[in-house]
Amino acid sequence: MRNTIEEEVLKRVLPSDEERRDVLAMGQRLIQTVGEVAGVPAMMTGSVARGTWVRGDKDIDIFMLFPTEISREELQEKGLAAAYGVVEKFQGTSEEKYAEHPYLKAIIEGYDVDLVPCYHVASTAEMKCAVDRTPFHTRYMLDHIGSLREDVLLLKQFTKGGGVYGSDHMTGGFSGYLCELLILAYGGFTQFIEAASKFRFGEVVDIEGYYPDKKSIRKIFPEPLIVIDPTDKNRNVAAALTPTRFSEFMELARDYCAAPHECYFIPDAPTTMSKQDFAAMLEKRGTAMLALSFKTPGYVPDTVVPQLRKTMESVKTQLAAEEFPVHRAEVSMGPDHCIIIFELLAATLPKIIVREGPPVWVHENADKFVEKYLGQKDNAGPWIAGDRYFTEVERKYTNAADLLKDSPKLFTASLGKHVRLSMEDGYDVLSGEEIWSIEFAGFLSAYFARRSHAVRKLRTIQDI
Amino acid sequence: MRNTIEEEVLKRVLPSDEERRDVLAMGQRLIQTVGEVAGVPAMMTGSVARGTWVRGDKDIDIFMLFPTEISREELQEKGLAAAYGVVEKFQGTSEEKYAEHPYLKAIIEGYDVDLVPCYHVASTAEMKCAVDRTPFHTRYMLDHIGSLREDVLLLKQFTKGGGVYGSDHMTGGFSGYLCELLILAYGGFTQFIEAASKFRFGEVVDIEGYYPDKKSIRKIFPEPLIVIDPTDKNRNVAAALTPTRFSEFMELARDYCAAPHECYFIPDAPTTMSKQDFAAMLEKRGTAMLALSFKTPGYVPDTVVPQLRKTMESVKTQLAAEEFPVHRAEVSMGPDHCIIIFELLAATLPKIIVREGPPVWVHENADKFVEKYLGQKDNAGPWIAGDRYFTEVERKYTNAADLLKDSPKLFTASLGKHVRLSMEDGYDVLSGEEIWSIEFAGFLSAYFARRSHAVRKLRTIQDI
Incomplete structure (x- = not known):
């Protein structure tokens, strides 16, 4: 059933016998070392353990199986200690990472090795945290x-x-x-x-x-x-x-x-695209592009990116409420900065806007509304349509960038926690070719x- | 209970004894003449009959009460003939008007006189058309x-x-x-x-x-x-x-x-406002105003004005669908022309627009959509968001006036019958100070x- 294209692809992606032998041997040595260092069993999980890795993707996942009797705190403590012990034995380097609890991302003899503590449970029904499930996946797949x-x-x-x-x-x-x-x-x-x-x-x-x-x-x-x-x-x-x-x-x-x-x-x-190409593209499209730029929060993309998207949607809603027509918007999390871009059909608007007031029969609010706008000189209003007041007023933001720069207003929006904290530390509103930087040259190219x-x-x- | 302001107003609006005597005498003569000309009874209705007219508003309504045995066609025929007969007797002038059926609007000895045929029914339950109800209103009010x-x-x-x-x-x-x-x-x-x-x-x-x-x-x-x-x-x-x-x-x-x-x-x-003031006002507001202008259909405002409003709403929807932000819109029916004005926050837009395509799993449509836009050079797309295709395409109307000038497109909108007929005979798209004319100098002033x-x-x- 397999066609010649697929046969050719397989030749490229099947690990070589040597790669296979070496990575499995490395796995065995790591499991043995966990036993020596921490006195608990360990197992390889992930695609290497299951023999389903694409050539070169030979990251090794070692799950260290601790008894269910110990507490979460003990697990974290003993788990990290064991992981550090293993890395030391191999004279590797490592970095702590955080999923449901901390684990160690190490480089050992040229391999990327994750050393993850979990509970040794007999079935998924007894799981104490999500990582406990991973060994079952590996066992199931090895069987089938x-x-x-x-x-x-x-x-x-x-x-x-x-x-x-x-x-x-x-x-x-x-x-x-x-x-x-x-x-x-x-x-x-x-x-x-x-x-x-x-x-x-x-x-x-x-x-x-x-x-x-x-x-x-x-x-x-x-x-x-x-x-x-x-x-x-x-x-x-x-x-x-x-x-x-x-x-x-x-x-x-x-x-x-x-x-x-x-x-x-x-x-x-x-x-990727150069600053010149970026400027030329904007010119050609005739749109106006604005961006919020701020320091990337120190969390994984799985945490930050959804918050960036949430922020983008909130700010889009704010722009639309002020009648700025948004063509498209997008987010990017770079290593140093995050940007949220807004491409607008019009970035400046006339200085009048229609404001909706209270229903005529809510007397107190109606009185306040009428009194506030009664003396307007050039603008129309207040008038009544249906059961409500309306009036023209001075538009607060005649330029979309002014809205983005108005941080108290912006921060009323629903932003994610870490994005909010980073933006509260300071953010820039960039416009047109200011938005381009090496960090986002690829992102902007992909956007267009x-x-x-x-x-x-x-x-x-x-x-x- | 009446305050001095109201007492003063009453002095102004109460008909004088002379006005009262004269108008009632005129009414009696008209009723008598209907009897002579058509052999049917007649009655005065409206505010004059009920003694509730504001000084000077002394229009006389004469309802000619025909037997219920005659057909609608006969009523119209005999009714108009009787009305013409009455006008002739008094050497007045007249014009035919249309409500549920034709009636005569006459000027007789300086009075505005409506001569309306209706059925002589014993109760509103036996009414054959809406005008039959009017005499009952007058009788009820005279009693109470x-x-x-x-x-x-x-x-x-x-x-x-x-x-x-x-x-x-x-x-x-x-x-x-x-x-x-x-x-x-x-x-x-x-x-x-x-x-x-x-x-x-x-x-x-x-x-x-x-x-x-x-x-x-x-x-x-x-x-x-x-x-x-x-x-x-x-x-x-x-x-x-x-x-x-x-x-x-x-x-x-x-x-x-x-x-x-x-x-x-x-x-x-x-x-009212001059052309100069109008131009200055638009300049000050920073908005762009466009208008549809066409000949006023030969029907009463009760028929035409709702159609103008319907047309305005339809065209507003079309403008919004093409992303032109409408600030306000209004209609006016002048003696010669009707205009529908659209005040826009932006009358020109960049040449790109996002078009929504079919869901990916509607294969035939998906294939057509992808094939159509696959070769696009500068625009992005087709891309997928959720389960649908989207793509950037060339915007059809970069100028709102081009949309209004595109009559086949405009005529797909829901316009009223008579407005449609008039517009099909030809309409102009006016822009900025072109919109001003003596006919609408008052309307435009009121608009602002x-x-x-x-x-x-x-x-x-x-x-x-």
Whole structure:
């Protein structure tokens, strides 16, 4: 069933025997060392443990399994101590990271190694925190994936090539485990990709048959793709897959089935644009671009990016309420700065605006409203339409940038916690070519060329 | 109870004994002549018949009462013939008008005389057309109004002074009969105006007590003021009173009760503006004004004005759909031309616009959409957001005037029948000071100084 393109791709993504041997040996040494240092068992998880990693993606995840008797605090303490002990033994380097509790991200003999403490539980029903689930995923997959490993690699490479791989919030795409389950459910890459080309929202995959009918599942899980975790019937493995990414994937699958091409397995090369090109583009479009720029909060993208999007929506609402027509808006989290850009059809407006007043029969408010605007010279109003007062007043912001610069007003909006804290420390309102910087040259280029992944593939194929 | 202001007003608006004698004598002669010419009885209706006319407003309404046996066609034919016969006898002049059926508007010995044919029915239950009801109103009022005639005159003059008198569609205000019923219900001008100052939407007046409870009435009649016709329990006499006019009246009543002033009984002097002032005003406001201008259809304002408003709303929706921000809009029906003005915050926009496409899983439409926009050079798209395609495209109208000039597009909107016919004969799109003409110098002046009637009174009193 596999076509020659897929065979060629497999040759590229299958780990070499040497890579396979080396990484598994390294894993064994790490597990052994955990035992020596902390006296607890450990296991490899992730794609390396399951033999489903794409050549070169050989990050090693070591889960250290602590007894359930110890407290959360002890787990964190002992877990970190064990991890540091392991790193020391190998003379590696490390950095603390935070998920549900702290873990260590280390570099050991050239490998990226995550050393994660968790509870050693007998079933997912006894889980004490989310990371306890990971070992079950690995055990399940080792029991079931069998001869389908190559198909998993193809799907992973397909989703990577299509820009929909990665379950972090910035991507909102497919996790490795999700790819594995889908291949398992459909029995192979070809079978799955053909099924996916006909998918709609509300697709259900329930390998273990936990639910008697699909309708009942859709009532429990609101997401467009529902893949019941075989190790935990209450969890949708595709919960982090956004509707947009799922739609993009359906489109990629459909286009690939119609006309297979190797480019579907190759990620798009990132583009970039110079300050001159950026200025020329704005000039050509005739729009006005403004940006909020501030220091990137010290949290992972999964935390920060949703807050940036929330802030963007809030500020868009504020701009629209002041009648500034927003063409498009977008966010980007750079290593040093975050920016939220607003491309406007008009950044300046005449100085009058219509303000709505109270109903005529709310006498106290009506009196205040009339008294306030009675003496207006040039503006019309107050007048009545229906049961309410209206009046023309001086527009507060004749320039959209003035609104963005008005921080007390801006901070009334719903911003995320960390974005708010960073902005309260200070933010800049940038306009036009001021917005360009090396940090965002790629982001801005992608903004102007925004296209679905499948459309980009088609343009590549047709050389547009 | 009457204050000195009201006493003074009454002196001005009470018809003189001579006016009273003359107009009633004229009425009698007309009734007699109808008998001679057509052999049917006739009666005077309207405010003259009921003795509730404001000095000088001495239009005479003569209703010619034809037997119910004749057909509608016969009624129209015989009715018009009788009317023409009467006019001839008095050597008057006349013009045919159309309500539910044709009638004659005549000038006879200096009086404005309406000669209206209707059926002579014994009760409103036997009515064959709406005009048959009018004689019953007159009979009812003659039986009941008694000593309250002066209070009716005060209320009529108050509503005239406040710009809310007249039940035509252009005004949407109080009819004479409505004023009479309200005075009757409340027992006098002072009593009514004090009650009205505390009115809210959903006020109910049911003089004959046809309905056991107010709640049930509100379910039948949706209007903000409900005055059950004593001669026909199924009719709300205040049905033509718009929510806006009713609100304005409540405001006038409240302000007048708080501080009575003679200006409430004096209509605002019409204002006007020169072309220079108009141009200067637009310059000052910084807005862009466009207008549709076309020949006035040969129908009464009650027919044309609602169609103008409908057209205005439709075109506003079209402008908004193309992202042109409309500040305000208004209509005016002049003797020769109608205009619909649109004051815009921006009349020109950048040449790009976001277009929404089909959902990704509607494959045929999705393919068409992608194919159409795949090769775009400068614009972004197609991209996917949620389950739908979007793309940037060239904006069709970068100038709002181009949209208004695009008649096939404009005519897809919901316009009234007669407005549509007139516009199909040709219309102009005017811009800025081109909009000004003598015909609309008053309308444009009022547009810029739009204020509720009570606010205008307060400004008069406070000399603002």
